[in-house]
Amino acid sequence: MMRSMLRDIARNRFLYAMAVPGILFLVVFSYIPLAGHVLAFKNFQISQGIWGSDWAGLNNFRFFFSGRDWMQVTFNTLYLNVLFIVFEMGFALLIAIFLNEIRLKWFKRTIQSVVFLPYFISWVVVGYMTFILFNNTDGLINHALQRNGVRAVDWYQTPWVWPIILTLVRIWKNAGYLSIILLAAIAGLSTDYYESARLDGASRLQQMRYITLPLLKPQIIILILLGIGRIFYGDFGMIYGIIGDNGILFPTTDVIDTYSYRALRQLGDFSMSSAIVLYQSVMGLIAVVTFNWIVRRIDQDSRLF
């Protein structure tokens, strides 16, 4: 067995050699860091290294779960992700189905290019754009409010509005991109359905509702599933790019990723940060496996693995 394997490797050495750099990068950057999870059970001292530091048992977890923070960041992570998935997807569907109804080629192409544009911008820039709009003193929105005799709102001191703002920002940035994936799927649908529907006198609205939407189900499920698979992972780039270290907004915007980042970079608490991250990885894994299992039962073809 071992011999034949070695002989196979020797015979196809040119082929296997091609995979070596990729394997190397996977091992170094995806597998070796797994060792960091050990720190969750240790009392990490930089001077003593990972293996030299004392074991702490479950103390880091006990500490993390004894406070109220874990509930808040977990809730925020899940809540924001659900908001993002639902509204992004809903809006993207709307745009895709609408775009599909447009017959003017140049118009369709122009709209497509424009709504796709925000996807190419980094979260830092998006954070700045958000600041320009919602800034307390000279933001555009507050200026507009004041001009119309409405009192300015201190957006950056009002936690409850941020889930809404963040959702709007996500729609702005990603809905166009998602709609293009969906539009490509629509373009692949057979025109027969539409022709026979038209013969039967179905209106455009009915065609959208009863043909396009149901036929897109597999794509929608895949996209939602990919989102759900990462439901325990907050969008660090987004949240930190827009909220930064503004503690006033933490109650509604702090997610697991920003929380563990601060534990690591600002408090320098490696063990605590690892405990949080390990909790996140395990919950994330459970989420993926569970949802994949559910989908497999509902619809064999849509499962991820």
Next chain:
Amino acid sequence: MDRPVVSSASNRTRWRAGMSERMLVLFIGLFLVAFSLVCLFPFWLMVINSFAVDKSLAVSGYAVWPSGFTLKSYRFLLQGKQIFTSYGVTASATAIGTAAGLAVTALFAYVLAHPKNRFSGVLSFMTYVPMIFGSGLVGFYLLVVRWLHLKDTLWALVLPYMMNPFYAFIFVSFYRSLPYELNESATVDGANEWVIFFRIIRPISTPVIATIGLFYALQYWNDWWLSLLFIDNSDLYPLQLLLRQLMSQMQLSTLNHGNVLALPPAEGVKLATVCLTIGPIIFVYPLIQKYFVKGLTLGSVKG
């Protein structure tokens, strides 16, 4: 009774249906135009206000149409050397990362998809795991800083993203769609796999390579996570981190050593930096857009 006699009831409903159909299309068109304007509006604000005079920014804040225009912010920015340094860092990381990342990923995926490979299952599994089980911030941080000693080096911005499992699977699904005969005929001619890959496979996979290359390039250009973690030295600030630091009110003096007298229009300089940062993307965007669309279609096919 001025209605024509021929107008039967069925005709009227058809006319009405056509009317509502047209209203629907009109509504759809307006909706799409409105959303497009919303998409463009923040870009407009950025660009137009980066040319605004200080007074306009100070008095009326960010305006849809500032009261006066100047190139002062750009002049100030281009006098200093930080913006050039940062451009250099971002451009190098993007160029090296994209080229090397493409090579590593394409070769790896080629082996993964190869019918002769007896370890496809193992390799696939190995590629899946990182996608569903996070390796964690702390281990990653320690790896780069303490074991590889890459803190404050360009490599810290390049190496970690070089092998993206998701892109690898897009490659795999493309390679699997190719007929194996291509490969076999060359093997009979005695060519080894590297020759086959570079002579036959690479030329016909240009669309995927373009797409994934663009994904990589975009990722490197827009990333600020790696620099946030690993870069403290301002000589190695990529554009995104520079912007981030400007936003968090870092002193502007680092931008323009020794030019204390020319007080910078702080907001204007930030806006100008943003414009210079997104500039290249906006310029290449029309060229790359169609590849992206093609690649997304590929990506939506399950690997």
